[in-house]
Amino acid sequence: MQLIDIGANLTHDSFDHDRDAVLQRAREAGVSQLVVTGASREHSPKALALARKHPGLLYATAGVHPHHATEYTAECDAEMRALLSHSEVVAVGECGLDYFRDFSPRPAQRRAFEQQLQIAVDTRKPLFLHQRDAHADFMSTMRNFDGRLGAAVVHCFTGTREELFDYLDQDWHIGITGWLCDERRGQHLRELVRNIPADRLMIETDAPYLLPRTVKPAPSHRRNEPMYLAHIVEELARDRGEDVAVTAANSSATARAFFRLPAA
Template sequence: MDLIDIGANLTHDSFDHDRDAVLQRAREAGVAQLVVTGASREHSPKALALAQAHPGFLFATAGVHPHHALEYTDECDAEMRGLLAHPEVVAVGECGLDYFRDFSPRPAQRRAFERQLQIAVDLADSGTPKPLFLHQREAHDDLVAMMKEFEGRIGPAVVHCFTGTRKELFECLDRDWHIGITGWLCDERRGQHLRELVPHIPAERLMIETDAPYLLPRTVKPQPSHRRNEPMYLAHIVEELARDRGESVEESARTTTATARGFFRLPLAP
């Protein structure tokens, strides 16, 4: 298989001792390219550095997750803009709203998200548009409302790690957003509703991601004792996706890869 993992937190310190081995295992498992998630002032530059160290294989995003919204200062905004000037950085984010944990006050989350939406507008206006890599948890209505304020001024968007309701899915699709599916789909306890929803996602809007080191697919047997997810397990997600969509694994792999490559404007894998 030729797979693309659109969201892996490879700068996480759990990978510090074996990151090169993790990447080699990913290649051997059919992962042709990965987008390394940048989600803070600390980790967005690290994501870029990883992408630059592995040209054509790794790419990066640059943004500030709502958990870190309080760090979004004028200096932070300038740093994100500088990172997004690099060709290896292929999306704005991870950015959005998270009302599930509220690690940052909601007004601060909204301010940080608005400023990153403005970056997307400015990139589009400058002729170098980059898509949005969105995070949303228990904040769907507010996220949609804020995105409406920028309608027609920003490029495409993907709702990373979608776990929402049927209503939320169709509202996202009605707005032409893409959908990222993770190992949540492989969880027989929490993922049942997603198994019923994924057949309704058009192939040209559907992408897959591990969100490593989080969300280890429960279909991995035996489960590793450390419980760390990594990109080599992306195949478990595409296999579950194919089963739920009633198509072959090869078809699911082909279409999700084509969609990801077009969305992020990735070159063919070396």
Template sequence: MDLIDIGLNLSHDSFDRDREAVWQRAVAAGVTRAILTGASREHSPKALELARSKPGQWFATAGVHPHHAGEYTAECDAELRALHAHAEVVAVGECGLDYFRDFSPRPAQRSAFEKQLQIAVDTQKPLFLHQRDAHADFMAMLQNFDGQLGPRVVHCFTGSREELFDYLDQDWHIGITGWLCDERRGVHLRELVKHIPAQRLMIETDAPYLLPRTIKPMPKDRRNEPMYLAHIVEELAHDRGEDVATTAANSTATATAFFRLPARAVS
């Protein structure tokens, strides 16, 4: 397979001890490229630094997750804009709203999100979006920028049927993770993924988070890795009634077009 992991938190400190080995295991499992998530003032520059170390294989996003919205100052905005001057940074985000945990006050979340939407307007880069329990405000804020934004992907989709069709009605893209494999929280996704058009569907691990619960045997440290993207594709293909090769090829073609990547990975 030739797979692209569109959401990999490779700058996470759990990978510090064996980052290269993690990637080699991913390559052996068919993962040829990855978008390294920048989700904070600290980790967005780290994602870019890593991406520059493997040109043609690793790319980066730059943004501030709603959990970190309190750190979004004028200086932070300037730093993100400087990061977006680099070609390796292929999307704005991870950004959005999260009212499930409310780690940052909601007004701060909305302010940080609005400023990052403006970066997306100014750069015309795709958006890498996060939304949890904030659907109405999320949709309203994006609609305020109607006609100004480029492509959008709702990363790590875990929402309802209504939310999914609201996104698809806007021609947005959907990122599916190992949440699909969670028999406690992800059962509803088994049915919903059938409705996502191939040209709107992408795959991601969100590693080191969201280890698929159907992995056997489970790794002792419970750390998710990009090599498990192949497992997610297999589960997704089964739920969509497709063969694995079709799901893999379609998701890779969609991600290549969405992030404006080279047609093939550089070895």
């Protein structure tokens, strides 16, 4: 299998002591390419630097997560635009709305989201989106840009059937993580993933977060890493009633087309 992890937070400081070993384990587990998530003014440049250090293996996004929306100034907007001028930066985001934690005021979240959607319009690069407990405002904001945006993926989908079909009705892509493997919170996804067309489905670890709870033995440090993408695709294939090789091949082809990645 050749897998593509579309969302890994490899600039996280938990990887500082063994990042090269993490990448080697990922390759050994069949992960041929990874998209490093940029989610703040601090980490988006780091994502680009990491992609440049590993050409052909790593790519990056550039954006500001709603948790950091208060840092989205005019200077920040210029910084994101500069980062997105680089070919290694393949998507705008992580951006969107998060009303679950409200780490930034909601008006600030909406402003930062709108400004990044405008960047996507201007650059014609795809969107890497975040939405949690903000579906109505999220959809309303996206509709304000109807007809002007390119491709979009709602990353780390954990929502309801209604939310899923709202996204699919817009021809957006869906990113599935190890949340699927959480018997406490992700059981509903086991049924929903059957409804995602193969050309709209991508997989991700969101490492170092969301270690799949069905990984045995569980690592003592509880840190997720890209090598566990193989475990996620196995669970996903089972829930979709597919051979794992089919799910792997389809998700990789979809990711490569979405992010315009060259062959690994």
